[in-house]
Amino acid sequence: MKRLATLAATGLVASLALSACSSSKSSAGGSSTGGNSGDSAKPVTISLLAPSYGSSDKDDTKLYWQQIINDFQAKNPNIKVDLQMATWDNLATKLTTAIQNNDAPDLFEGGGYADVAAQGLLYKASDIVSADTLKNLIPHVAELGQTKGADGQQAQYGIPFTTSTRAFFYNTDLFKQAGITDAPKTWADVAADAAKIKALGKTGFGLPLGSEEAQAETYLWTLGNGGGYKDASGKWAINSPQNVETFQWLTANLVKPGLTESDPATKKRTDLWKDFASGNIGMINGSPALIPILKQGTIGDNWKSVAIPGKTGPLSSPLGVADFIEAFNTKKDHKAAVSKFLDFALQKQYQEQFDNEYMLLPATQDAATELSTQTPSLKPFIDALPSAAWYPSSDPQWDPTSQKIKDIVGKAVSSDPKGVLDQIQAVATGS
Template identity: 40%
Template sequence: MDRRRFLGMAATGVASAAGMSALSGCGSGPGSGDVTLKLVAADYGTPGADNSSKIYWQKLADTFTRKNPEISVDVTVYSWNDIGKKLGDMVDSGDPPDIAQVDSYASWAAEGKLYKVNELLPIPDQAEFLVSLAEAGEVQRVQYGLPFVTSTRVLMYNKDLFAKAGLDPDKPPESWEALKSAARRLKQAGVQIPYGLPLGPEEAQGEALMWCLGNGGSYVDSVGNYTINSPENIETMEWLRDNLVVPGYTEPAPQRVDRQKLFEAFSAGKVGVLNGHPTLVQQADKKGLSYGTGKLPGRDGPADGTLGVGDWMMAFKKRDHREACGKFLSFVYEEKNHYAFAARYGLLPVTTSASERMRKDKKHKKLWPFLDQLAAAEFYPVGKVSWTGTNAALKKSVGKAAMKGGDPKAVLTALQRRAEAAEKAES
């Protein structure tokens, strides 16, 4: 897998005509007749709010069935905290859903449990996916994962707190030293959390990777070998520890701080600067916060790239509903349906037509900086079967590298050895 995948807004063909032979006929066979598809999806709604993804999926399923009365869709939605285990248990017990929407797919693809994308969608539908996201859905150069929505990260900062600290509210810090200087000024001005560093188990792997990218590091090299304990990554975590954590510019124990906690604190006006996700834009706007955005700071200037994260849809073979799965997935990715979901939750679309629509929609102007970042975004190596376990280990442990008294070399080397062992076991 390429270390950095450059996304083009004009899609290219990702399947051959020969690969579509399985879709050439209808009538008898899997998918024909009365079918009930089981769909399991993740909830993007805010806990306690009336914006559960169940509402979107149920409405979409009902509309689809009215147009395709021979196919009904049974919708189940789980929180992100639960869906991984719930879906894993279903698959392990031999009763997977027909279609699932979650954050990984590679292990099931490697076990032969998923349909290939070219067994599900016609070529025009496949060609709609942004190129690098389609490639990121591949295992050994065969696409199994359908990108669902994506996001990138930008630096976000509180303009009022910047002004209070005597900083230019229209000039975000562009280098690590500039960020350190801003954090020091913010602390002196009494800001509760000058820099929000979420290295707790919710998404520590993402925050750490964003910082490593700013120093020329990554989790894998250009041919997909793990580089978790590279000199660049060790240096990055040492800098974080010594220049932000130890001086007290972050919360005292960032290895225990989750992203959502800091997002809520930022929206409440308690955080000066952090790396932001598109959903934070919605949260901050609801609170009437005055904020600015910028590129992620790098060691010597703005980082060349940023983190890109995608979630995935997949279709399981077990219930033999290939044709019905394909029809429903084609409906899911119709421009109006796909755009409706992305726009509802402030996320980025994964198809060319929906992305172009968002670019023209001034209601989503605040998401344009995130769209701009797609061209230089680096995605997790989700096509590696070993990534699931490696990702879990990073979430649990990588934050310890930057804590007070932490040993970045020891922490990252332990993670590297675990990743290499998992890779070897899968080969």
Template identity: 40%
Template sequence: MQRRVTGLTAAVTALGMAALLAGCGGSGGSDEVTLKLVAADYGDSAANTSKKYWGELVEKFEAEHPDIKVDVDVLPWTDVDRKVKEMVAADEAPDLAQIGAYADYAAQDKLYSADDVLSIPTQADFLAPLAKAGLVQRVQYGMPFAASTRLLFYNEKLFKSAGITPPENWNELQAAAKKLKARGVKYPYALPLGKEEAQAETYQWMLSGGGGYTDNVGSYDIDSKQNVQTFTWLKDELVGKGLTGPTPPGKLNRAEAFAAFARGEVGMLNGHPTLMKMAAKKDLKYGMVPMPGVNGKTQATMGVADWMMAFKQNGHRKEIGTFLDFVYSKENVLAFSREYDLLPVTTSASQDMAADKKDAKRLGGFLEELPTSQLYPVGKTSWAQVSVQIKEYIGKTVDPNGDPQAILSQIETKAAAEEAAQ
């Protein structure tokens, strides 16, 4: 497929060159184009706000491409998805949006595909699991922008005092949690199944038990035999034995669990790179290992990606492509990943990061997990609502009177209904 053709056919007619330029997105006969990008802020202070990253990147880009200007609006994660949704509803879609989900816009035929805007080398450089997660009906609309995986974090001081080593399977995890509990550790294993991000902890445990959200052909399979067995084990062997701390898992949010770990109150929990900074600020010594599986190392860990998407409304396909090829250069992908302790979404940048001793020391374990990671089924337009159901009900599976089979089947039924309604 030929990339970035303008879509104009025939020769210039009596309308004249000025009209042709106007049709290509220029104004007043000028051939200068301004792209509008709405992006999420990954910073946690004014010092590392994403406004700084985008400002420096755009300055370099515009110096090389004086005919293309880029106007970037950086918003907090609490606002950015809503803002883009409102803009699209008002027929004022940006040219580009860097947010959390793309499938709804793809289903409404509002997006360029990756084929439409990216050069072949740029598109081919995306890591395979991330590119696959960006597909809708086998066409890539979601372009991965940032990624992370999960590892099991453990408190080195607590493990040493309890005389235990990092677990490699569920039985060892339970045995370690029992020893931590015996020494008075508040949360031997922190199990955050609260509404903030329950879908993440849920998915990691499903994968470690050989299951997942979907089956091999991509259909929801939430109440699979493996998933039921996983949550039955959690209910009976961890929560039921008092190994997950004083807060019921259904009421424990990720942010609270991470903060407790940084305070030294958690023996072990699943975490992503952000937790490293939190622990370092508290001078907490910690280790990281792959998440244990039911009988050994988990075959696949959970991956998470945020997405870039290109809207068709303003017709700036060529200019969008030129800008995105610049955004996804190895240099720029590495700069963003290093600034925010995230994983590169391209093969070239990942290889460079893995070869760098400083990067490998911090993020090597996460990088190793990414090529075999499994992402949420974000290509399904139903996923947003299914995720809501998981956040609402999954914590009940491990309550004292919880019924994992019944609750997982309830979520599965609603998921199937949502999928059928699309």
């Protein structure tokens, strides 16, 4: 019996030792993440949760932010910035877990400001960035950051950080081989050219309707038929006749004849972009972020980008995408520090650095002006920004709707499009 007790005691002591270690660690960690109160002279640690736009050690967005943070901390020794990174795939989940535990970061870069703004968790843009920074934002993009706050008033909550527009890319080599001289302007052109490219044994058009970026591809095609996600009066119109017709056309003219890759419903954009860069696909919708991938691939410089073809002619307003910064108001005593950091991070040089790294577009006017001359390949995309059509991201229903589109819209080219779009519409209208 004695020995039993000894053995058990050994176990208990060891587990106590473990918990002792952990608690000592916790108190050590506690001081650095800081629960500072009021006193502004005291050092403060603010947190920033951001996604990585890169895919390797060299283009990790961590490096971008870390440099800004180092510069900032050198000038503001009392403020520490705790950088938290996530892949895009995990970003929303991380934010959700944190918010569920009342532990939102001070700053979040990504999307989805509408929901948290409506719950009263965000600072208004005008409360958290300086008037100069606010004025410098590209007006049209800044407007997108407007949504209803907890007070029911429309105000800007999302602070745009980066933007991009979409364009139609085609492989000039394959076009030459197929004897196509002009870039397609209409859907019919796309179908005809795709058929010619298919005759070469390649895929005519890359249509990624899988769960990754289907909301973009869907938008591009429905815009081409005068459709989209909302109607002119701002009501959800995902199952509009124009949208249904769009998918009917896609099914009948591209998917069924085998002019796209097989089973678009499961195809990821990353995979198709890679295929396009390897010269296996004739045409695809892309963003400037595709350009560096093409440089690495076998396609090299044998590509061109033009306005996205619509049913009767090229789209006058291409799709624009913006990522926003949100400033959470849960830790009131961090406000001054957060504000300082935001003004610092949105400076021209950092905006330009980011856009040159990832071939994305700026959110501020001074950077846009300078980049247009510095980086000619970005100019057409920057010029398209003011006229772009954007996701209805200021609607809190947009996020769940977008996810539903990613989940099921691919089935619209293999089964009844109306039924699929009805399901998405139901999510959007919350019914």
